[in-house]
Amino acid sequence: MMSINIDHLSVDELVTLNHHIIERLKMLESLEAHKSMMQFHPGARVSFDSPSGERLSGTVMKFNRKTVTVVTDTSQRWNI
Numbered sequence: 001m002m003s004i005n006i007d008h009l010s011v012d013e014l015v016t017l018n019h020h021i022i023e024r025l026k027m028l029e030s031l032e033a034h035k036s037m038m039q040f041h042p043g044a045r046v047s048f049d050s051p052s053g054e055r056l057s058g059t060v061m062k063f064n065r066k067t068v069t070v071v072t073d074t075s076q077r078w079n080i
Contacts, residue, residue, distance in 0.1 A: 030066075033066055037063055037068055040060050040068060041060065042060050042061060042062055042063075043059060043060065044059070044060045045057065045058075045059060046058060046059070046060055046070060048070070048078075048080055050078075056072045056073075056076075056078070057072065057073050058070040058071050058072035058073055058076075058078070059071055061077075064079060067079040067080055068080050
């Protein structure tokens with residue numbers, strides 16, 4: 001890992017650096033989410049655990065920006 005000495009940076013420079021770091025982290029997170037979503041396609045059968053712990057099965061309907069819309073076998077719509 002590369003070592004960066006930030007001791008000499010001013011408050012303004014540190015704030016700017018912080019903003020750049022946050023934007024980079026958001027972009028990496030978005031790429032990872034997109035990569036995960038590409039494992040599926042509309043019409044694919046999937047199963048997942050609901051927040052209550054119940055195992056649900058359904059069909060992928062569409063991709064959203066950050067989620068996948070799944071319609072369960074009981075016709076419930078979930079954004080996962």
